[in-house]
Amino acid sequence: xxKGNNNLITAEQAKAAGAALGECCNQxxxxxxVEQAQGAVxxxxxxxxxxxxxxxxxxxxxxEAMIMFAADAGAIEVAGNVRGDQVLSVSKQAVTRxxxxxxAAGPQFAIISGKGGAAFLVxxxxxxxxxxxxxATQIKATAAALRMEPRANAVxxxxxxxxxxxxxxxxxxxxxxERSVQMPMRLPCYESDGPDGVEAKARRRLIRDLWLTIxxxxxxxxxxxxxxxxxxxxxxxxxxxxxVDESRRPSAxxxxxxxxxxxxxxxxxxxxKKMSKEEAQRVGAIVDGLKDAKTVAEVEQHCxxxxxxxxGFSDTVRAMVDDLIRYRKEALA
Numbered sequence: 001x002x003k004g005n006n007n008l009i010t011a012e013q014a015k016a017a018g019a020a021l022g023e024c025c026n027q028x029x030x031x032x033x034v035e036q037a038q039g040a041v042x043x044x045x046x047x048x049x050x051x052x053x054x055x056x057x058x059x060x061x062x063x064e065a066m067i068m069f070a071a072d073a074g075a076i077e078v079a080g081n082v083r084g085d086q087v088l089s090v091s092k093q094a095v096t097r098x099x100x101x102x103x104a105a106g107p108q109f110a111i112i113s114g115k116g117g118a119a120f121l122v123x124x125x126x127x128x129x130x131x132x133x134x135x136a137t138q139i140k141a142t143a144a145a146l147r148m149e150p151r152a153n154a155v156x157x158x159x160x161x162x163x164x165x166x167x168x169x170x171x172x173x174x175x176x177x178e179r180s181v182q183m184p185m186r187l188p189c190y191e192s193d194g195p196d197g198v199e200a201k202a203r204r205r206l207i208r209d210l211w212l213t214i215x216x217x218x219x220x221x222x223x224x225x226x227x228x229x230x231x232x233x234x235x236x237x238x239x240x241x242x243x244v245d246e247s248r249r250p251s252a253x254x255x256x257x258x259x260x261x262x263x264x265x266x267x268x269x270x271x272x273k274k275m276s277k278e279e280a281q282r283v284g285a286i287v288d289g290l291k292d293a294k295t296v297a298e299v300e301q302h303c304x305x306x307x308x309x310x311x312g313f314s315d316t317v318r319a320m321v322d323d324l325i326r327y328r329k330e331a332l333a
Contacts, residue, residue, distance in 0.1 A: 017062075024053045027053075028051075082118055086118035098133075099126050100126075108125045109122050109126050124204040139167075139207070139210070142165055144163055144199065146184060160198040161184045164203065259327045264287065264324065267317070283317070286310075293328065299325060306321065
C-alpha cells in the first residue's frame with residue numbers, strides 16, 4: 001500500500017483501513033452469539049479468523065506509520081522508555097481488543113513498560129468508549145478524597161481513602177456503582193500527594209467498574225495499573241475492589257468479615273493468574289492463618305511472620321493483605 005505525504009496514509013487509504021478494521025471488530029463483537037449457537041470450538045475459530053484479518057490490516061507499512069504518528073502526536077500515551085517496536089506490537093493488541101488509536105476525548109490506552117515487558121493500560125476514555133459501544137449514555141463519575149492514612153505494616157507508605165460513584169443510562173435503566181464511606185476505595189499514594197491526581201485515578205476505576213458491571217467481564221491485566229513499572233508517574237495503585245450498590249446493603253453497612261471476603265475475592269484471581277505456585281501457596285497460608293486466629297492478639301502476633309512471607313510481593317498484594325489483617329482484627333475485636 002503506497003503511503004501519502006509524510007509517510008502517512010492518504011484519506012482514501014485511511015477510510016479503507018478503517019472500514020476493514022470496523023468490519024473485523026464487528027465480527028469479533030458477534031463471536032459470543034456464534035459460541036452460543038454453534039459451540040465454543042466453532043466460536044474460537046471465528047475469533048482467530050477475525051483476529052487474522054485485523055492483523056492483516058494493522059501489519060501494512062502505511063497503517064504502522066499511522067500508529068507511530070498516533071504515538072508521536074499524543075493520541076496514544078507512551079511511557080518514555082518504551083521502544084518503537086513495542087509501540088507497534090502493543091498498539092495492535094489494543095486495537096484487537098476493540099480500543100481506538102485516536103479519540104477526540106483523549107488517549108484510550110497508554111503503553112507502559114514493566115517487569116514483564118510492554119503492555120497497554122486502558123484509560124478512562126477507553127472505558128467510556130466501551131460503554132458507548134454498548135449503548136450507554138449519560139456516563140458520569142465523581143470521586144472525593146476523605147483522608148490520607150499510613151498503610152498498616154508498611155512504614156513510610158500511605159493510602160488515600162476515597163468515596164465515589166459512577167453511573168450511566170442503558171436501555172432506559174440507570175446503572176450505578178458506588179464506593180461509600182462504609183466501603184471506601186483505598187489507593188496508595190505519597191505523603192506529599194494532593195487529592196486531585198488520586199481522585200482522577202479513582203474516577204477512571206469507577207468508570208472501569210461500570211463497564212465491568214454492564215459487560216459481565218472480569219478485570220484483566222490491561223485494566224489495572226501495574227504495581228512496579230517505568231510508567232508516567234511511578235506511583236502504584238491497588239487493584240480496585242468490586243464496586244457495590246450500597247442501596248442493596250443494610251443501613252448499618254457491611255460487617256468486617258464481609259469486607260474480608262470482598263478483598264479475598266479480589267485477591268483470588270491475582271493469585272491464580274499472576275503468581276507462581278509457591279507464591280500462591282504462601283498467600284493461601286496467610287489467609288488460612290488469619291481465618292484460624294481466635295483473638296486480635298493472635299493476629300498481631302503473626303504480623304511479623306506475615307510481613308516476612310510477603311517479601312518480593314507487589315504493593316498491590318501487600319495492601320490487600322493489610323486490608324485482610326485489618327478486617328480480621330475488627331471482626332475479632
